[in-house]
Amino acid sequence: MSRFLIVEARFYEHLNDMLVAGAEAALKAAGHEVDVITVPGALEIPGAIALADQAQLYDGYVAIGVVIRGETYHFEIVAGESARGIMALTMDGVAIGNGILTVENEAQALVRADPKQKDKGGEAAKAAISLLKLREKFA
Numbered sequence: 001m002s003r004f005l006i007v008e009a010r011f012y013e014h015l016n017d018m019l020v021a022g023a024e025a026a027l028k029a030a031g032h033e034v035d036v037i038t039v040p041g042a043l044e045i046p047g048a049i050a051l052a053d054q055a056q057l058y059d060g061y062v063a064i065g066v067v068i069r070g071e072t073y074h075f076e077i078v079a080g081e082s083a084r085g086i087m088a089l090t091m092d093g094v095a096i097g098n099g100i101l102t103v104e105n106e107a108q109a110l111v112r113a114d115p116k117q118k119d120k121g122g123e124a125a126k127a128a129i130s131l132l133k134l135r136e137k138f139a
Contacts, residue, residue: 002059002132003033004125005052009042009065009100018113019064019099022121027062030129042067042078042100046085053094060095060128064121066109067102075102095131099124 004027010016020036027034035058039048042065049061063086069075079102086098099121103109112118 001031001033002129003035003057004060004062004128005049005058006034006036006062006064006125007045007048007052008036008038009040009045010038011041012066012068012106012109015066015101015106015109015113016064018110018115019066019101019121019124022113022115022119022123023062023064023097023099023125025115026122026125027129030126032129041065042082043085045082045100046089049086049089049094049096053089060097060132062097062121062125062128063100064124065100066113067100068106068109069102069104090131093135095128095135097124097126097128097131 006023008016024034045063067079090096101112112120
């Protein structure tokens with residue numbers, strides 16, 4: 001059994017609830033322990049994961065959030081930089097499943113967040129589990 005931390009940017013609560021539910025269900029179904037923390041936005045997720053990883057309390061992480069395109073360039077910054085930060089940590093050997101949705105509208109987010117539909121939270125948790133297994137294999 002491993003310990004996973006779900007780090008969620010709780011901006012769209014109803015969507016995050018579904019993403020976190022999917023991630024928790026997938027992790028628990030695989031026999032892992034799960035904690036959840038909240039950060040202000042998707043840009044803070046990589047930093048929170050880095051801090052948690054330095055503490056060596058968790059074996060893997062799931063990033064959860066929703067970024068919906070708006071009228072400004074902010075969408076591109078948040079989507080790109082949060083993904084870049086997560087990828088940088090992953091390249092350093094941190095097992096992270098990226099469940100940050102980057103969508104055009106709320107309807108797209110609902111389909112992807114819902115555990116009964118696309119279950120992107122569950123998929124992100126499964127990706128984190130897979131990366132953890134790979135890290136252990138190559139250790």
